[in-house]
Amino acid sequence: MRLVERDYEILRAIERWRFCLGRHIRILAGFASERTCDRRLKTLKDETKYIDKKYILYGVPALYTLTPKGKALIGANPRIDKIRVDQITHDIAVLDTVAYFTLKGIAQVKQITTEKELHSENGFSSRKHCPDFVIETNNEKICVEVELSIKGKTTFSKNLQQNFINYDKQIWVVLTTSRKILNQLENHKQMYPNIEIIYLEEVQNFVKLNRTVSKNTKP
Numbered sequence: 201m202r203l204v205e206r207d208y209e210i211l212r213a214i215e216r217w218r219f220c221l222g223r224h225i226r227i228l229a230g231f232a233s234e235r236t237c238d239r240r241l242k243t244l245k246d247e248t249k250y251i252d253k254k255y256i257l258y259g260v261p262a263l264y265t266l267t268p269k270g271k272a273l274i275g276a277n278p279r280i281d282k283i284r285v286d287q288i289t290h291d292i293a294v295l296d297t298v299a300y301f302t303l304k305g306i307a308q309v310k311q312i313t314t315e316k317e318l319h320s321e322n323g324f325s326s327r328k329h330c331p332d333f334v335i336e337t338n339n340e341k342i343c344v345e346v347e348l349s350i351k352g353k354t355t356f357s358k359n360l361q362q363n364f365i366n367y368d369k370q371i372w373v374v375l376t377t378s379r380k381i382l383n384q385l386e387n388h389k390q391m392y393p394n395i396e397i398i399y400l401e402e403v404q405n406f407v408k409l410n411r412t413v414s415k416n417t418k419p
Contacts, residue, residue, distance in 0.1 A: 201247050206230065210240070211250060211266060211274050216314045217295060218281040219254075219263040223407070224295045227302060228309055244270075257288055281316075293400055294332045294346045297373050300403040301344075303410050307335040329359050334367070343367040346400070350380045357388070364392040371396045373403060 209229040214220050220228070222238060231237035241264060244251045250270035253262045263283065271278055294315075301307045318330040331343035343363050351359075363370035370392070374381050376399050389395050 201243065203248075207240070207244060207250075208274060210244065211270050213309075214251060214264055214266050215271065215274060215276045216316065217298075218291070218316060219265045219283060220295060221261050221263065221292060223261075224299055225264065227299045227407075254283075256283065256285060260288060260292070263288070290346060290348050293348060293373070293404075296400075296404050296407050297344060297346055297398075298333065299407045301335065303407065307337050311335055311337045329362060331363065331367075331370075340368040341366075342369040342371060344371045344373065346373045347381050348375065348378070348400075350378070350384075353384070356384055360385075360388050360392050360395070364394055367394070369394045369396060371398060373398050373400050375400050 206229055210225055213225060213228045217224075222234070222241060225231070225241065226234060226237040229237070231240070241251065241253075245253055245264075248269075249267055250273060252265050252267050254265060255262050265281070265283070266276070268278060268280065271280075298312060301312075302309060313334045313336070315330050315332050318334065322328050322330065332346050333344050335342040335344065343366070345359070345363070350356075360370070372381075372385055372395065374385070374397065382397070385395055385397055
């Protein structure tokens with residue numbers, strides 16, 4: 201099988217985010233149709249063995265991950281990424297948010313730094329908090345946090361403070377039903393005016409309704 205540049209884009213996207221769903225790969229790698237994307241993923245799984253397809257949670261679509269062979273091909277760290285079952289729903293929401301920003305033309309893939317990459321820059325032994333991802337565009341550095349469960353008030357306040365110091369804007373993606381999180385964010389807005397709130401339901405509905413690829417999604 202002859203690999204093309206888009207195949208490498210698929211592998212790099214999976215490596216950067218630890219795993220992807222098919223819908224995320226379709227957007228991040230610039231596929232115009234769901235069928236074309238699914239056929240290419242099947243080929244990369246069955247013929248080349250560069251990726252794997254795992255069903256881990258009931259009701260959740262298959263997760264695409266890199267095999268050791270796939271990691272070696274793109275020169276990635278050979279360590280197999282551990283997928284935490286309790287984090288899968290959160291991580292899917294993060295990827296939906298990435299898709300949302302790229303489809304809206306707010307950011308291109310190359311302007312996004314993942315949490316995994318941030319931890320790598322800091323040293324994996326560091327306990328420093330990192331946002332879910334960071335966007336650098338229009339001379340702005342924006343951090344994005346997808347918050348689905350309430351943290352302790354001290355930890356939450358510390359993260360808000362660090363984000364205020366380190367970034368021009370901090371965008372928090374939350375559920376409309378997360379009243380405690382929303383109340384905490386609203387209470388901190390006067391102290392940290394760079395806070396912006398987006399609802400996850402809006403994000404996921406937009407991605408569902410706009411699955412055609414934006415020209416801004418190409419790396």
